[in-house]
Amino acid sequence: MAYAYLFKYIIxxxxxxxxxxxxxxxxxxxxxxVHDLTIGVEFGARMITIDGKQIKLQIWxxxxxxxxxxxxxxxxxGAAGALLVYDITRRETFNHLTTWLEDARQHSNSxxxxxxxxxxxxxxxxxxxxxxxxxxFAREHGLVFMETSAKTAANVEEAFINTAKxxxxxxxxxxxxxxxxxxxxxxxxxxxxGAGAGGAGGAGAGGASSGGCC
Amino acid sequence: MDQNSAKTPxxxxxxxxxxxxxxxxxxxxxxxxxxAAIEHRLLRPRSLAWAIMLNALPPPNADIVSRLKCHxxxxxxxxxxxxxxxxxxxxxxxxxxxxxxxxxQHFCDxxxxxxxxxxxxxxxxxxxxxxxxxxxxxxxxxxxYWARSHSHVGYRQGMHxxxxxxxxxLYLDRKFAPRAISDKLKIILDEDYLxxxxxxxxxxxxxxxxxxxxxxxxxxxxxxxxxxxxxxxxPNEVVRYLEKVKEDYLFPLDPELATHLTNFNIxxxxxxxxxxxLLFGREFPRAQLAPLxxxxxxxGPALPRLHYVVVAALLAARASLLDNDPxxxxxxLMRPSHASAAHVCxxxxxxxxxxxxxxPPPPPPPRAxxxxxxxxxxxxxxxxxxxxxxxxxxxSGSESEGVAEGGDVSRSLAALAVLRAHLPxxxxxxxxxxxxxxxxxxxxxRRILHLAALLQCKNHTLIDVxxxxxxxEGQQPTDNIGRKQLVPVTAIAVKNKPNKQNFGPxxxxxxxxxxxxxxxxxxxxxxLPCLDPLRLRTE
Numbered sequence: 001m002a003y004a005y006l007f008k009y010i011i012x013x014x015x016x017x018x019x020x021x022x023x024x025x026x027x028x029x030x031x032x033x034v035h036d037l038t039i040g041v042e043f044g045a046r047m048i049t050i051d052g053k054q055i056k057l058q059i060w061x062x063x064x065x066x067x068x069x070x071x072x073x074x075x076x077x078g079a080a081g082a083l084l085v086y087d088i089t090r091r092e093t094f095n096h097l098t099t100w101l102e103d104a105r106q107h108s109n110s111x112x113x114x115x116x117x118x119x120x121x122x123x124x125x126x127x128x129x130x131x132x133x134x135x136x137f138a139r140e141h142g143l144v145f146m147e148t149s150a151k152t153a154a155n156v157e158e159a160f161i162n163t164a165k166x167x168x169x170x171x172x173x174x175x176x177x178x179x180x181x182x183x184x185x186x187x188x189x190x191x192x193x194g195a196g197a198g199g200a201g202g203a204g205a206g207g208a209s210s211g212g213c214c
Numbered sequence: 215m216d217q218n219s220a221k222t223p224x225x226x227x228x229x230x231x232x233x234x235x236x237x238x239x240x241x242x243x244x245x246x247x248x249x250a251a252i253e254h255r256l257l258r259p260r261s262l263a264w265a266i267m268l269n270a271l272p273p274p275n276a277d278i279v280s281r282l283k284c285h286x287x288x289x290x291x292x293x294x295x296x297x298x299x300x301x302x303x304x305x306x307x308x309x310x311x312x313x314x315x316x317x318x319q320h321f322c323d324x325x326x327x328x329x330x331x332x333x334x335x336x337x338x339x340x341x342x343x344x345x346x347x348x349x350x351x352x353x354x355x356x357x358x359y360w361a362r363s364h365s366h367v368g369y370r371q372g373m374h375x376x377x378x379x380x381x382x383x384l385y386l387d388r389k390f391a392p393r394a395i396s397d398k399l400k401i402i403l404d405e406d407y408l409x410x411x412x413x414x415x416x417x418x419x420x421x422x423x424x425x426x427x428x429x430x431x432x433x434x435x436x437x438x439x440x441x442x443x444x445x446x447x448x449p450n451e452v453v454r455y456l457e458k459v460k461e462d463y464l465f466p467l468d469p470e471l472a473t474h475l476t477n478f479n480i481x482x483x484x485x486x487x488x489x490x491x492l493l494f495g496r497e498f499p500r501a502q503l504a505p506l507x508x509x510x511x512x513x514g515p516a517l518p519r520l521h522y523v524v525v526a527a528l529l530a531a532r533a534s535l536l537d538n539d540p541x542x543x544x545x546x547l548m549r550p551s552h553a554s555a556a557h558v559c560x561x562x563x564x565x566x567x568x569x570x571x572x573x574p575p576p577p578p579p580p581r582a583x584x585x586x587x588x589x590x591x592x593x594x595x596x597x598x599x600x601x602x603x604x605x606x607x608x609x610s611g612s613e614s615e616g617v618a619e620g621g622d623v624s625r626s627l628a629a630l631a632v633l634r635a636h637l638p639x640x641x642x643x644x645x646x647x648x649x650x651x652x653x654x655x656x657x658x659x660r661r662i663l664h665l666a667a668l669l670q671c672k673n674h675t676l677i678d679v680x681x682x683x684x685x686x687e688g689q690q691p692t693d694n695i696g697r698k699q700l701v702p703v704t705a706i707a708v709k710n711k712p713n714k715q716n717f718g719p720x721x722x723x724x725x726x727x728x729x730x731x732x733x734x735x736x737x738x739x740x741x742l743p744c745l746d747p748l749r750l751r752t753e
Contacts (some may be wrong), residue, residue, distance in 0.1 A: 031340065033339075034335070036339055037374075040485070040488045040491075043545065063331075065333075
């Protein structure tokens, strides 16, 4: 399928905060109350549109326990965006954010956009972490913040798409070296120079490449 | 396989109870069980068959009951030893900072149980049996006591999905047991020892899988938490194992596929960790899992056929994996297999002993709808059918134990035939593709051409090339102890390739992989295949 860009995401956070459910809701628009455990990594993909351009999101969903960081770090390095997820009904998952963030920062490229997500916002009665706390943490660490519910789908689209928008803006600003795939961004087939691959649907080709030079 | 022998093994009420729960049958010896496991026709109690094949229990004609009691007592003792009441310890207090404090241990234990429970409640979400609280509690206990008595490994995510199918088989064996069974079977299928027997089986299976769970030098804390990543230096054994499988098996057997994956930067660990840690539990419909595990367990707890199953699972998905879109390849690898477990087992068997087991016909191609990239990763989940029907039984011939005297000679000749048929044209194509080979590749290329010239021979046309190649790969150290063997030492296309760019076209020239063989003395006993990546460990 033709796309202008491909962005690579990772989803990280403690076990049971709803990482796989967020992905399932985003790629599949459904919710599974009990989701089996992610072992190693899982993988999902979806196409979105930003600024009239088709962007393919390639999303790596990771295991919570060992943080698969012990398995390989290459996923961090190759990601343009990260969703750092905690569970608003379990304070310890919020308390572990610092460790996760350190780990992500240490092993990723410095421009990676990190979105902080407080998931399970539908479980208001069992809330243990105030929204303000999430906001404060995000502000302090320079993250984008949102509360979501993988169950009701509230803010799920927004979380993935806003992250993509941030990445897209950074591309426009020339922050990302889009020719380096290690940054988690790949230019779609119709953008590649000299390939002459038909150029179908390359609506925004000029805009994007000109954006890189300012 | 003989269709008559492929009776639906153990449907509860189809009149086969007498066959299923009858330990007096000749089937209940190790050799026959192994044969039945390979042919996917193990009888109930299947959990008992697994335990015998895994060397946890002797065959029923030996003193199985006392061994079983031994295991059960061991578990009882373990429980007592590891559940000390801290209040009973004099001179200890709940606030003690002492590492040896019973209170401290008590709090750590509670935390570890919480960590385990958190995963256990997510066991097979679609399976009602595992939604029962008693079952979940049993699982937590078994995993907890195992983790506590294996502190170098601890509890790791995924273990619950090893325990669950074992527990389920033990449960089904008890559930389907007819009223009239022998006293021996009554002891074996005692309801009160479901938990003990789960521990026994789990502990035994983990002997082979433990290595896939340990992560470098990292040991979880007593409370089950993983330390932060900065301390991790050693690559994991599971990663090393998968790299070895790729280099030593996938590359020689299917260089095109191996290169394709490498070019897309897709390493086996991406999915292989899940394959191995869960022993393919997510890759096949659950109803096919028991026969697959029986196949894997047939050769004892070291699971020496495992890497052949890994390669076979890849080869079975070959068509989708050669896609030109890396995303599609990844999706294919993350989804459950399109091929049946029976097919993958048959293929693994063929890769293992090509002479004895013909290559199974390829599985039907995946439906187009299945390759949609946005498809959720675990869509095709079938609930656990209570029983597995042997309709897809492996089409393997009967195991011919003991190779004929001339086996080595015929294999050598076969290998030679392959070389004659394929090396000269491949070498010629290589030379043509590389009019000006890079200086460091030149001597190798010359050597290849020289070898090709030496091999030129008139009468190789009649030889069945496909069979011959497989023969060369079908080394059976078990049958060849102390005799000469052919050991592939080099895969020309891989190791001696002048440069990467010309690798693709080279592959198209030939259908099969070339190898150089040399003879070695093999005097090692042991049941591991000659090229077993684990051999180094076990030596």
